[in-house]
Amino acid sequence: LAKTTQPISMDSYEGQEVNITCSHNNIATNDYITWYQQFPSQGPRFIIQGYKTKVTNEVASLFIPADRKSSTLSLPRVSLSDTAVYYCLVGDWGITGGGNKLTFGTGTQLKVEL
Amino acid sequence: DTEVTQTPKHLVMGMTNKKSLKCEQHMGHRAMYWYKQKAKKPPELMFVYSYEKLSINESVPSRFSPECPNSSLLNLHLHALQPEDSALYLCASSQRGGGASTEAFFGQGTRLTVV
Numbered sequence: 001l002a003k004t005t006q007p008i009s010m011d012s013y014e015g016q017e018v019n020i021t022c023s024h025n026n027i028a029t030n031d032y033i034t035w036y037q038q039f040p041s042q043g044p045r046f047i048i049q050g051y052k053t054k055v056t057n058e059v060a061s062l063f064i065p066a067d068r069k070s071s072t073l074s075l076p077r078v079s080l081s082d083t084a085v086y087y088c089l090v091g092d093w094g095i096t097g098g099g100n101k102l103t104f105g106t107g108t109q110l111k112v113e114l
Numbered sequence: 115d116t117e118v119t120q121t122p123k124h125l126v127m128g129m130t131n132k133k134s135l136k137c138e139q140h141m142g143h144r145a146m147y148w149y150k151q152k153a154k155k156p157p158e159l160m161f162v163y164s165y166e167k168l169s170i171n172e173s174v175p176s177r178f179s180p181e182c183p184n185s186s187l188l189n190l191h192l193h194a195l196q197p198e199d200s201a202l203y204l205c206a207s208s209q210r211g212g213g214a215s216t217e218a219f220f221g222q223g224t225r226l227t228v229v
Contacts, residue, residue: 034217034218036220041202041223041225042222042223043118043204043206043220043221043222043223044157044204044220045220046217046218046219049217087156102147102159102218103158103159104149104156104157104158104159105156106156107156
């Protein structure tokens, strides 16, 4: 299983761009990189997913270098409401023969201030 | 409908009680998951069901008993729990599509307190 390593916490100010990097040195060929956001006492919410290079959606961008051993979640112009824990998961959510043992790492607590 | 619905939202139970948590999705997903999350910790995987069959049990104590009666419904039966089992219990579902991985959808969780 690919283990992930993220910074425990990050601080930013409103309007800044925030980049959170995740290290996953033993990522497997079939693994995707998925980022989730979680607010207190709520279920995690999908932000973005990618396999290689760059993926962008309406809320974030995900940068994945060619060796895929790390990835960076980029949140443009954060606001107070982006204060949350961000988790990087590596694996395959799709159904294969034996099920999917997707585990969460420690996550990054992002705090956005005025 | 991209929702995973969990009931109840809150549950307080005694150590001798028997209760059940319920999770429902109507997205046609064939993989469903139970996670347990303690305060300020990441979710911990408990069980995975794939096509209504238990495929992963992360060495969870037998006082937690999962059940998947059909492709839309996942239950977690609770019996003789301990106070340290108090946590947020999260359900999730996912479905593979066409060679690409897909996202998992999580419910809002059941906040369980064992007294």
